[in-house]
Amino acid sequence: MLLIGLMASPALWAEWAFNMPKGVTDLSHSIYDLHMTIFWVTVAIGVLVFGVMFWSVIFHRKSRGAKAAEFHESTLVEILWTSIPFAILVVMAIPATKTLIEVYNADDADIDIKVTGYQWKWQYEYLGEEVSFFSNLATSRDEVNNLRPKNTNYLLEVDEPLVVPIDKKIRFLVTGADVIHSWWVPELAVKKDAIPGFINESWAKINEPGIYRGQCAELCGKDHGFMPIVVDARPQAEYEDWLQAKREEAARIRELTQKDWTMEELMVKGEQVYDKVCVACHQANGQGIPPMFPALKGAPVAVNKDMIADHIYVLLYGVKGTAMQAFKEQLSEVDMAAVITYERNAWGNNTGEMVTPKDILDFKKTGKYKGQEGKVPEGGVK
Numbered sequence: 001m002l003l004i005g006l007m008a009s010p011a012l013w014a015e016w017a018f019n020m021p022k023g024v025t026d027l028s029h030s031i032y033d034l035h036m037t038i039f040w041v042t043v044a045i046g047v048l049v050f051g052v053m054f055w056s057v058i059f060h061r062k063s064r065g066a067k068a069a070e071f072h073e074s075t076l077v078e079i080l081w082t083s084i085p086f087a088i089l090v091v092m093a094i095p096a097t098k099t100l101i102e103v104y105n106a107d108d109a110d111i112d113i114k115v116t117g118y119q120w121k122w123q124y125e126y127l128g129e130e131v132s133f134f135s136n137l138a139t140s141r142d143e144v145n146n147l148r149p150k151n152t153n154y155l156l157e158v159d160e161p162l163v164v165p166i167d168k169k170i171r172f173l174v175t176g177a178d179v180i181h182s183w184w185v186p187e188l189a190v191k192k193d194a195i196p197g198f199i200n201e202s203w204a205k206i207n208e209p210g211i212y213r214g215q216c217a218e219l220c221g222k223d224h225g226f227m228p229i230v231v232d233a234r235p236q237a238e239y240e241d242w243l244q245a246k247r248e249e250a251a252r253i254r255e256l257t258q259k260d261w262t263m264e265e266l267m268v269k270g271e272q273v274y275d276k277v278c279v280a281c282h283q284a285n286g287q288g289i290p291p292m293f294p295a296l297k298g299a300p301v302a303v304n305k306d307m308i309a310d311h312i313y314v315l316l317y318g319v320k321g322t323a324m325q326a327f328k329e330q331l332s333e334v335d336m337a338a339v340i341t342y343e344r345n346a347w348g349n350n351t352g353e354m355v356t357p358k359d360i361l362d363f364k365k366t367g368k369y370k371g372q373e374g375k376v377p378e379g380g381v382k
Contacts, residue, residue: 021186024208024233027102028189034099038092045088103189106203109171111164117174117181117194117216119325120223120280124162127173131246134330135160136276137226141284144226156213159276161230165239166209172202178325179221185214185229193218206233221323223280257333257357263341266354270342273335278343281323286347292323297347305353306372311340312355312363313374328364333357 022032060066114125118134125132138157142148151157164170174183176194184191188204206212214229234242275284282288286297296302301311315336318326327336337357344351355369363369 023187023189024210024212025188025204025206027204028187030099030102031189034095037095041088041092104201106171106201108169109203110168111170112173113162113164113170114173114175115183115194117176117178117183117220117227118330119178119221119323120216120227121277121330122162122183122227122229123177123330124160126243129243129247130250131243132250133160133246135162135230137228139226141279153213155225156215156228156230158228158230161211161232163232163234163239163242164206165236166206166233167236169203169205172204174200174202177329180218181216181220181227182218183214183229184217185212185231187212188214188231190214191217206231209233209235226280253332253334257361259357261337261354261356263345263354266338266341266356267345269334270338270340271346273331273339274342274346277327277331278339286343286349296343297349302343303349303351305351308340308344308353308355309363309369309372309374311344312336312360312369315340316364316374333360333364336360 020032020035022029112127114127116123122135123132124135135158137155138159139155140148143150143154172183172190172192174192174194175198176196178196181194182191183194188206190202190204192200192202210233212231212233216224216227281293282296286295288295301307301314314324316326316328318324334357337355337360340355343349344353359369363374367374
């Protein structure tokens with residue numbers, strides 16, 4: 001009775017789908033049409049083969065007095081059961097080849113976007129436009145930990161969607177920064193592996209404005225299920241306005257590097273950065289998940305004054321052989337200074353020490369912080 005009740009649930013039937021989506025690009029329509037063509041060919045073959053088999057079993061069974069014919073071989077039968085499947089495969093190969101040629105033709109693109117997979121986020125770089133940003137999961141940890149109700153787009157929402165124009169051919173150059181990921185948006189018929197050291201091409205020309213969601217489709221580590229993809233397709237004019245706003249935002253961030261920051265400002269900014277990029281491994285309370293993800297609360301690197309350079313070094317370049325990745329290309333000088341300041345003063349660390357964006361810039365140039373040389377000891381900073 002419980003099973004029947006569940007099967008009758010409208011919520012269950014709302015997700016009850018057997019087929020692939022048709023999508024919102026001409027390419028996705030071609031793939032869908034090919035899929036359906038091959039599907040109906042296989043249905044026809046299945047009906048014919050099983051029809052003959054069941055007809056033979058029912059009407060030529062031993063209980064009805066049927067007696068099997070006795071013969072050693074038949075050249076005609078062998079020719080038929082070889083030539084007919086071969087002819088079917090040749091006929092199926094024609095539309096399949098046409099679609100594959102379309103899938104791999106990324107030439108003459110209007111826009112080039114480099115997509116880089118990180119553990120566990122995506123970086124989007126609009127080549128030639130001086131626009132680059134990271135897209136992180138926006139679902140709160142309270143939802144993940146069942147402390148609050150899950151919303152409609154649970155684990156499928158981000159802080160910065162990939163914004164693209166409709167009716168333009170967009171070429172995606174997909175790669176990875178650490179391990180293998182896979183950039184997959186079903187509605188766009190795009191699924192490409194993001195492999196470190198390689199660049200894979202794909203493309204899409206979106207016909208309809210809208211929000212299209214996807215996920216990493218390659219098991220890439222602890223938070224594989226927490227790196228969604230959101231594509232926001234807009235009319236050309238709206239896209240141009242967004243692009244200009246992103247350029248202006250990048251200019252403002254560059255100006256912020258020279259600003260004189262207060263401790264309060266850095267702590268507020270640092271908590272935001274920490275919740276976005278650090279909390280998954282080191283936890284909201286700074287206690288981490290030892291031994292893989294060490295605690296920052298009370299850690300020497302976060303409380304000892306003579307280890308500030310090491311703290312900066314670890315954030316910039318990571319720790320080889322561990323899960324701590326390099327954030328030099330992921331965070332701005334402002335974000336790095338803020339999150340280091342936050343880590344040195346949160347959870348009772350209370351060092352009173354403040355690292356500024358200027359300090360990060362100087363460290364990148366000299367490898368030193370106010371005389372301290374940032375070099376991770378053998379085996380990593382504890």
